[in-house]
Amino acid sequence: MLPRYELAYETYGTLNSDKSNAILVCHALSGHHHVAGHYADDPKNTGWWDNMIGPGKPVDTDKFFVIGVNNLGGCHGSTGPSSMAPETGKPYGASFPVVTVEDWVESQARLADMIGIRQFAAVMGGSLGGMQAIQWSLSFPERVRHALVIAAAPHLTAENIAFNDVARNAILTDPDFHGGNFYEHGGVPRRGLRLARMLGHITYLSDNAMADKFGRSLRSGKLGYGYDIEFEIESYLRYQGDKFASYFDANTYLLMTKALDYFDPAREYQGNLDKAFLAAQADFLVVSFTTDWRFAPERSREIVNALLHNHRNVSYAEIASTHGHDSFLMPDQHYHAVMRAYLDRIAGEFSS
Amino acid sequence: MSAHDPAELAAARPDFAAIAAWIAQGASVLDLGCGDGSLLRYLKDTRKVRGYGVEISDANIVACIRNGVNVIQGDLESGLSGFESNAFDFVLLSQTLQATRHTEPLVQEMLRVGREGIVSFPNFGYWKNRMNVLRGNMPVSEELPYQWYDTPNVHLCTLHDFEDFCRDLDVTVLERRVMTGSSEVKLLPNLFGSTAVYRFQRGR
Numbered sequence: 001m002l003p004r005y006e007l008a009y010e011t012y013g014t015l016n017s018d019k020s021n022a023i024l025v026c027h028a029l030s031g032h033h034h035v036a037g038h039y040a041d042d043p044k045n046t047g048w049w050d051n052m053i054g055p056g057k058p059v060d061t062d063k064f065f066v067i068g069v070n071n072l073g074g075c076h077g078s079t080g081p082s083s084m085a086p087e088t089g090k091p092y093g094a095s096f097p098v099v100t101v102e103d104w105v106e107s108q109a110r111l112a113d114m115i116g117i118r119q120f121a122a123v124m125g126g127s128l129g130g131m132q133a134i135q136w137s138l139s140f141p142e143r144v145r146h147a148l149v150i151a152a153a154p155h156l157t158a159e160n161i162a163f164n165d166v167a168r169n170a171i172l173t174d175p176d177f178h179g180g181n182f183y184e185h186g187g188v189p190r191r192g193l194r195l196a197r198m199l200g201h202i203t204y205l206s207d208n209a210m211a212d213k214f215g216r217s218l219r220s221g222k223l224g225y226g227y228d229i230e231f232e233i234e235s236y237l238r239y240q241g242d243k244f245a246s247y248f249d250a251n252t253y254l255l256m257t258k259a260l261d262y263f264d265p266a267r268e269y270q271g272n273l274d275k276a277f278l279a280a281q282a283d284f285l286v287v288s289f290t291t292d293w294r295f296a297p298e299r300s301r302e303i304v305n306a307l308l309h310n311h312r313n314v315s316y317a318e319i320a321s322t323h324g325h326d327s328f329l330m331p332d333q334h335y336h337a338v339m340r341a342y343l344d345r346i347a348g349e350f351s352s
Numbered sequence: 353m354s355a356h357d358p359a360e361l362a363a364a365r366p367d368f369a370a371i372a373a374w375i376a377q378g379a380s381v382l383d384l385g386c387g388d389g390s391l392l393r394y395l396k397d398t399r400k401v402r403g404y405g406v407e408i409s410d411a412n413i414v415a416c417i418r419n420g421v422n423v424i425q426g427d428l429e430s431g432l433s434g435f436e437s438n439a440f441d442f443v444l445l446s447q448t449l450q451a452t453r454h455t456e457p458l459v460q461e462m463l464r465v466g467r468e469g470i471v472s473f474p475n476f477g478y479w480k481n482r483m484n485v486l487r488g489n490m491p492v493s494e495e496l497p498y499q500w501y502d503t504p505n506v507h508l509c510t511l512h513d514f515e516d517f518c519r520d521l522d523v524t525v526l527e528r529r530v531m532t533g534s535s536e537v538k539l540l541p542n543l544f545g546s547t548a549v550y551r552f553q554r555g556r
Contacts, residue, residue, distance in 0.1 A: 285417075304424060305434040311380075311402065316424045317413050334410050341417040 002097065003086060007111050008070040008077025009033045012053065013061035015117070020350040022065045022117045024108060025049065026125030026132035029200070029256045030248060032076035035068035036061070051331040058339040063347045064121065072107045073099045073255045081251030082183065094180030098255060101128075101263045105135045109143065121346050123282075124148035126328035127295060128256065131263045134303070138265055141281040146346055148339075150287045151328040153299035154273050154306070155264035160294065163203055164257040167196035171250045180251055189250045194241035196253060201240050206291040206324035273306040283313040285342045287335070289327035290320050315342065358397050361390060366534040367446060367472040368394050370549045374470065374527065375399050379441040382406070382466060384428050384458075385448035389416035396421065403440065406432075429454050432461045440466040449473045451504040459521060463554045468526065472549040475530070477510030477542040495546050511542040518552060527551040 010033045015022060025035045027048070036047035036054045053059040053066055070078040073096065081096035112120070123136040123144050130152025137147045156164070171177055174192030178185050202210075214233040229235045269275035284307055288300035297318050307314040317338045321327035327335070362369040368391055375381065378400050383392050386405025389412075395401040404422040407413060416423035424434070429452065443466030445458075450473050452458050462469040474495035475481075484491035490500040498505065509517070511530065518525055530537045530545030537545040 301434060308404065308424075308434060308439075309436055313422050314404075314424070315413075315417055315422050316426075317410075318425045320410070334414075337414045338417065341414045345417060345420060 002079065005072055005079035005107070006077075006083075007072065007079075007107060008074075009111060010035065010068045011115075012036055012066040012068075013064050015065040015115075016350065018350070019117055020119070020121060021063065021347075022067060022112075022115075022120050023059060024112070024120050024123045024136075025053065025059075025066060025068050026104075026108070026123065026129035026136075027068070027071065028125070028127035028129045029253075029260070030244070031129065032074060033068040033070040033078075034076070035066070049329065051329075052336070052339065058336050058343055059124075060343065060347070064343075067111075067115070069108055069111060071099075071104045071256075073252060073259075075247075075249035075252040080249060081180070081255065082249045091181075091183040093183055093251065096251060096255070098258050101131050101135045101259055102139060104132055104259070105139045108132075108136075109140055112143070119143045119145060121350065122146040122148055122343070124150070125152075126150040127152060127325065128260055128263075131260070134265065135263075137280040137282040137284070138276065141279050144282040145349070146285065146342075147280075147282045148285045148287075148342070149300070149303060151289055151292055151295050151300075151325060152286075152303070153295045154266060154276075154302050156261055157299075161261050163199065163294075164261055167199050168254055168257055170195035170199070171254060174250075177250060180254075182250070188245070190245045193245040193248060193250045193253060194238075197244040197248075198237045198241040201237060203294045204325040206293065206322060208291065209322050209324055209326075212322065273302060274309045277306040277310050277312070280307070280310065280312055284315070285338075286314060286316045287328070287338060288316075288318050289323070289325070289335075290318060291322055292325045292327060294325040358394055361394050363534065365390070366531050367547055367549050370529045370531065371395075371444065371446065371470055371472065372398050374551050375401060375442055378402070380439070381442045381444060382432075382435065382440045383444045383446065384432075384462070385445060385451070386412070386416065386421070386423060387446075388412050389419035389421040389423060391444065391446055392416075392421040393419045428452060428458060431457070432465050435465040437464050438467065441468065442466055443469050445469070445471045447472055447474070450508045451506065453506060455507050456517075456521065459517075459523070463523065463552075468551055468553045469523075470549065470551050471514075472547060473509070473514070474505075475511055475542065475545050475548050476508040477512065478532075478546045479543050480546070482543075493546075511545070511548050514548070514550065518550075522555060523552050524554075524556055525550055525552045 031048050034047045035049045038046050055062050070076040073080045081092045085092045123133045125133045130149040133147045133149050136144050171192035174189035176187045177189040217232045219235055224230050265276040266273040286300050286304050288297040304316045319335045323330050381401045381403035383405040386407050392405050406424050406426050408427050413425050443462040449471050481491040529549045530541035532546045
């Protein structure tokens with residue numbers, strides 16, 4: 001149990017008079033509340049979904065009031081394992097409770113209460129963010145008019161959990177992890193976090209995307225017959241791993257992957273997803289990407305089918321894209337046309 | 353007038369009005385190969401139907417969403433496995449039958465997920481088409497706007513052919529409307545009708 005918590009959030013655009021134009025953007029594993037734009041004093045720090053959200057963009061902040069929130073347990077300002085525990089004056093570390101997608105949605109609902117939003121025009125997200133959009137429609141059916149579920153799944157497969165477990169093991173077995181209480185030892189489990197990110201990154205791309213971007217090109221142009229970085233892909237992955245390990249909290253990474261593993265709204269209905277979606281009242285847009293093998297189109301189809309079986313309003317687009325799971329963050333023209341068309345429809349439902 | 357004004361649409365697509373006339377208020381409808389969603393939109397506006405379209409083309413997915421209808425991107429040819437049996441009052445196949453490759457299993461699937469099926473298709477037996485063939489050319493017309501080498505129409509048929517097909521599949525034709533332009537054709541329909549619309553169900 002947490003005695004209290006804080007959530008970091010950002011808003012964009014203006015809430016209209018009857019508070020009907022609000023969109024909540026949920027983030028994925030490594031995301032946060034800074035979804036779009038940049039800060040006046042930090043022009044290089046662009047929001048992670050800036051190509052989707054902003055004035056004149058598919059999620060048009062001239063029409064919508066957009067909220068980005070850092071999830072509970074995160075490491076970008078919301079209370080998380082690296083925050084000080086009030087009763088000990090030390091970081092929570094290993095004592096920070098495991099949180100679930102349901103907990104996140106619950107905490108986001110309290111944030112909505114605080115801002116005064118009774119019902120969202122839309123709750124949206126990609127990947128783990130899409131799972132939160134699903135959970136919103138089940139936990140608070142009357143508070144979501146539209147759920148935009150992108151590159152998501154109704155639950156992880158065994159293979160997905162396996163990848164997460166290898167990533168967690170990289171962190172858990174790093175000697176600098178200290179059972180999660182590394183803060184007081186003045187270091188971070190950099191090697192473990194780096195490996196976890198490198199592995200994750202591979203699964204977010206596609207074979208073709210990697211082949212196109214890196215192929216077998218060598219950094220120095222010739223083979224060195226050693227274990228240093230030789231291929232460009234090695235260089236890229238290590239760079240991504242290092243960058244990530246320099247700012248992301250290892251405990252948050254563990255917690256986020258666990259939330260992914262646990263998410264399974266059909267679980268209390270003996271795996272029957274149709275029954276799980278019985279509660280949903282929102283209209284849905286479900287989007288998947290052809291080369292996404294981590295959250296494949298078939299998984300999105302499971303969501304769509306459950307909605308069809310419950311006679312819910314749903315549209316489904318399967319986007320041809322080369323970028324694997326990461327496609328949901330890419331500015332693909334057709335993908336954005338689908339999003340824009342759907343969001344324009346939502347904007348037509350309320351008066352500005 | 354707006355792009356989906358019902359009166360304007362009915363004038364441009366006489367088969368829409370014919371289909372709508374058979375559909376009860378508030379019915380549930382699945383429109384296969386729904387294009388830009390015009391028919392579903394028309395049925396929503398005139399018959400208050402609930403339903404979905406299935407469509408494969410990217411551009412049409414965007415058009416359907418803009419039209420305010422539910423659309424599921426998918427390939428009809430790979431079946432309707434996502435839909436439960438008897439889930440819909442009507443399953444529609446408007447001006448698409450002739451472009452399907454696995455036509456027989458698709459018609460069977462239509463009658464699995466729906467109580468009744470409705471199809472519209474260009475009548476290859478229309479006299480103008482026959483004249484073209486007699487003159488030695490594949491017909492190209494308003495209903496069949498493609499050249500032989502770029503046509504998506506792989507299974508063209510006449511009214512007689514379709515009715516034989518239904519008999520062989522144990523499908524009962526409930527109603528038929530044959531039209532040329534917007535006028536109904538009663539006399540020698542297989543010769544004088546350019547478009548046919550059928551309503552049918554399983555069994556004899």
